[in-house]
Amino acid sequence: MIPPHVIKSLQESIGKDSVITDRESLLCYSYDATRKEAIPDLLLRPGNAEEVSAILRIANQEKIAVVPRGAGSGFAGGSVPVQGGMVLSLQRMDKILEVNRDDFYIVVEPGVVTREVQKAAEAEGLFYPPDPSSVNFCTIGGNISTGAGGSRGIKYGTTKDYVMGLDVVLPSGDRISIGTRAPRSVAGYNLTRLMVGSEGTLGVITKAILRLIPLPEKIVTLAAVFSDLHNATVTVGLILRSSIRPLVLEFMDRESIRVVRDILPVNVRAKGEAMLIIEMDGTAGVVEKELQKVEEICKRSGAIDVELATTPSDRERLWTARRSVSASLYKINPTKINEDVVVPRSRLSDLIGEIEKIAAQYRLQIVSFGHAGDGNLHINIMTDDKNAEEYGRAQEAVKALFEATLRLGGSISGEHGIGITKARFLPMEIGEQGIAIMKGIKRVFDPLQILNPGKLWP
Numbered sequence: 236m237i238p239p240h241v242i243k244s245l246q247e248s249i250g251k252d253s254v255i256t257d258r259e260s261l262l263c264y265s266y267d268a269t270r271k272e273a274i275p276d277l278l279l280r281p282g283n284a285e286e287v288s289a290i291l292r293i294a295n296q297e298k299i300a301v302v303p304r305g306a307g308s309g310f311a312g313g314s315v316p317v318q319g320g321m322v323l324s325l326q327r328m329d330k331i332l333e334v335n336r337d338d339f340y341i342v343v344e345p346g347v348v349t350r351e352v353q354k355a356a357e358a359e360g361l362f363y364p365p366d367p368s369s370v371n372f373c374t375i376g377g378n379i380s381t382g383a384g385g386s387r388g389i390k391y392g393t394t395k396d397y398v399m400g401l402d403v404v405l406p407s408g409d410r411i412s413i414g415t416r417a418p419r420s421v422a423g424y425n426l427t428r429l430m431v432g433s434e435g436t437l438g439v440i441t442k443a444i445l446r447l448i449p450l451p452e453k454i455v456t457l458a459a460v461f462s463d464l465h466n467a468t469v470t471v472g473l474i475l476r477s478s479i480r481p482l483v484l485e486f487m488d489r490e491s492i493r494v495v496r497d498i499l500p501v502n503v504r505a506k507g508e509a510m511l512i513i514e515m516d517g518t519a520g521v522v523e524k525e526l527q528k529v530e531e532i533c534k535r536s537g538a539i540d541v542e543l544a545t546t547p548s549d550r551e552r553l554w555t556a557r558r559s560v561s562a563s564l565y566k567i568n569p570t571k572i573n574e575d576v577v578v579p580r581s582r583l584s585d586l587i588g589e590i591e592k593i594a595a596q597y598r599l600q601i602v603s604f605g606h607a608g609d610g611n612l613h614i615n616i617m618t619d620d621k622n623a624e625e626y627g628r629a630q631e632a633v634k635a636l637f638e639a640t641l642r643l644g645g646s647i648s649g650e651h652g653i654g655i656t657k658a659r660f661l662p663m664e665i666g667e668q669g670i671a672i673m674k675g676i677k678r679v680f681d682p683l684q685i686l687n688p689g690k691l692w693p
């Protein structure tokens with residue numbers, strides 16, 4: 236319960252319409268894509284950084300939890316208010332403030348949907364490469380806070396490689412600007428980089444300066460279907476070892492293909508155990524040559540069907556299908572467990588082998604797809620939480636998956652973050668000392684622990 240005097244001072248600071256108490260609205264802000272749920276006591280919808288600052292000042296004085304939230308599409312429960320308190324939605328702060336062609340950057344508010352950033356850059360002949368599959372609805376603030384990845388990471392890196400500077404409101408309500416509009420800076424500790432992936436636990440991002448690059452002249456897309464799963468993963472290695480660096484190298488296993496088969500372009504409907512979606516970008520001549528080489532590699536390593544997405548609508552349908560896999564799997568198993576482990580690229584085949592072993596050992600269906608070119612797979616353990624015995628096995632399987640991933644030199648999260656779902660596993664990767672250092676950093680930023688409590692560690 237938020238005391239009435241707090242609600243009153245929030246209303247005076249940011250306006251009555253931005254302080255929301257009705258249960259229907261609170262329910263809408265109680266969950267993210269994990270479907271973990273906790274109803275907040277209050278929803279706040281500030282329109283600018285001053286209002287964010289006023290909210291945090293009041294919350295800090297009153298020691299009330301504040302949970303920043305973008306679109307709520309996170310896969311780790313990061314925006315779920317597990318300890319109640321106030322959800323601070325950044326969705327109204329959705330302006331593109333500047334596109335700078337001379338210095339290759341864009342300045343945006345945190346609530347801008349990522350696809351809108353890409354479009355604004357493209358309109359000026361520029362390119363914002365980070366491309367999470369949720370690009371059409373997730374926000375830039377959420378991307379920065381989770382360190383979002385996506386399919387183009389293989390060639391152009393992920394969100395972290397594009398954040399040049401940030402405006403942040405600290406839990407005290409104080410506002411800081413960090414980073415620079417210049418192409419480089421080594422002025423002290425890299426606070427901008429620290430904010431990336433901090434999952435709303437250190438400060439609230441109210442503005443971002445993002446790096447842009449020139450828009451590629453041409454992008455070509457092909458889909459290669461394999462009747463043998465291992466041929467597909469071997470092909471990933473062969474392409475990566477060639478002189479070609481694809482823009483995208485995505486993997487889907489048999490079940491991932493099956494759940495979106497109806498929306499795949501007709502010519503890539505062939506029955507397969509696995510499919511790779513491969514894109515190359517660059518100047519027309521170079522891209523054509525690379526395309527030929529990649530087609531040859533796929534055929535030599537056993538692809539039963541290699542199809543070019545020649546029209547924009549075929550390409551769009553292919554991507555719609557790929558981006559729909561996760562949601563389609565949720566339809567089958569609303570309580571499936573979705574992990575996003577990452578291994579060194581050369582260990583991808585080993586990871587697939589480990590997943591097969593874990594599926595057999597724990598008698599579970601495991602569906603995999605994702606950013607194979609970066610060694611980052613979405614591992615979906617298909618389970619029903621109403622079946623306690625099976626769900627228990629699924630939890631054991633998650634632990635076994637993380638152990639195998641770490642043995643292979645990888646990480647328990649390639650892009651979704653830790654949030655609440657992986658909090659108990661974080662010590663497996665970074666150790667107790669790592670946790671102690673992180674807790675120390677948290678205390679410097681947020682001594683009263685009001686910002687997004689209950690996340691990152693148990």
Ligand SMILES: Cc1cc2nc3c(=O)[nH]c(=O)nc-3n(C[C@H](O)[C@H](O)[C@H](O)COP(=O)(O)OP(=O)(O)OC[C@H]3O[C@@H](n4cnc5c(N)ncnc54)[C@H](O)[C@@H]3O)c2cc1C
Pocket residue numbers: 267268302303304305306307308309310312313314325345366367368369372373374375376377378379380381382383384385386434435436438439440441558561562650651687
């Ligand atoms: C179908 C689907 C596909 C997806 N594909 C990908 C993918 O390919 N790659 C990938 O990386 N992720 C993917 N995701 C996960 C998700 O979209 C990303 O994690 C995304 O970055 C979350 O953005 P959001 O705006 O929804 O943030 P939210 O879920 O609202 O919040 C995420 C975290 O960021 C914090 N936060 C949000 N805004 C701010 C702010 N302004 N200041 C401080 N903290 C803030 C929250 O407190 C929370 O901890 C996918 C999700 C779905 C549903």
